[in-house]
Amino acid sequence: MYPDLSYFFHDLLGTAPDNGLSIIKTFGFFLVLAFLTAAFMLMLELRRKEAEGLLPSKIIEEIKGKPATPFEIISNAILGFILGFKFLFITQNFEDFKIDPAGIIFSSKGSLIGGIIFCGLFAVFKWYEKNREKLDPPQLVKIKIRPYERIGDITMVAAISGVLGAKIFAMLEDLDLVFNGGLSFGQWAASLFSGSGMAIYGGLIGGFLATYFYVKKIGLKPIHVMDAVAPALMVSYAVGRMGCHFSGDGDWGDPIKLVEEGKVVYEYTKPAIIGFLPDWVWAYDYPHNVIDAGVRMENCNFRYCNRLPVPVFSTPIYEIVMAGTLGAILWGIRKRIVIPGMLFFIYLIMNGLERFTIEQIRINEKYNILGASLTQAEIIALSLVLIGIIGCGVLWRKN
DSSP states (O other): OOSBHHHHHHHHHTOOOOSOOOSSBHHHHHHHHHHHHHHHHHHHHHHHHHHTTSSOOEEEEEEESOOOOHHHHHHHHHHHHHHHHHHHHHHHTHHHHHHOHHHHHTSSOOOHHHHHHHHHHHHHHHHHHHHHTOOSSOEEEEEEEOGGGGHHHHHHHHHHHHHHHHHHHHHHTTHHHHHTTSSOHHHHHHGGGSSOOOOHHHHHHHHHHHHHHHHHHTTOOHHHHHHHHHHHHHHHHHHHHHHHHHHTOSOOBOBSEEEETTEEEEEOOOOGGGTTSOHHHHEEOOTTOTTOOSEEOTTOOSSOOEEOSSOEEOHHHHHHHHHHHHHHHHHHHTTTOOSTTHHHHHHHHHHHHHHHHHHTTBOOOEEEETTEEEEHHHHHHHHHHHHHHHHHHHHHHHO
């Protein structure tokens, strides 16, 4: 496992990792890669839908040559203060930052001197930049904005709201610890800004809601954007699961063997149909996992030295294959589905079935719903399948 990228390069070079960790975490790297993958695929689809006349360009008016407003100078100064506050502190405490980047960034720790210096620099730079472009008098110009040129904004909205939604859904599973005294409310709230603990469906729901309203606000028809993003969501999900596997973030399956009081309760054997594949594809013990789960490894003296005592189902790998295949299918049929919204509802059905299937071999907290014992992910997965079926049915009858 590669909890951060330095472990990957040490493995590649055949050297032993030390305590000098990389600031680039493997999970974070693949998370960014997932967003970039989705953005690229969405850009291709938005261009295609623009060519088909489904998503027209928009003309906006903008005044050029105005001097910097007090709001622009103050907002830039605040941004400079935040960056300087953190930057100088990080450079002075770089070893701590490498161990827990998210914990440092989202904490209240920082350098007041660095904040003041950057605050002044950013304020002066904004004033100088606007003053250099100043016109007398300012001019009103019209700018044509094409749909795919909104990709940066859409991706940023989806990323921020998606990560926030993922964190909130993950924390909701710990509410019992808050009310039963096992976890203080302060600790629970602080976990919102930690670098671990994310629920993928929380990210999907949070990202969808924020992006839907943003797309509607900028004048694009959400139904066409939903169709455009469907294949991208499935493929980027597969990319994100690579981060789960290679970092060992705990998103694995049940143990393939259970022994109680010296007796084997159950044991799954590797199916003959995948006998040609390496054993870690079937089940893995995740050495050097990023959450330090399991037992201490012998002769290991660096940061991440734990591995699981019993191999578990390599569910992230299963999902990489399943989501990648479903994403390829959605990409292949996208031009054949002519009813607006239909492709997105097909995506919901595929997503729900894929996740419900994989949940059968994963350990998660279960809830009693109408006599059935279901995990949070299973409940949402079944809801997505139901919404997808209803949506497809309504659109089919309507068209």
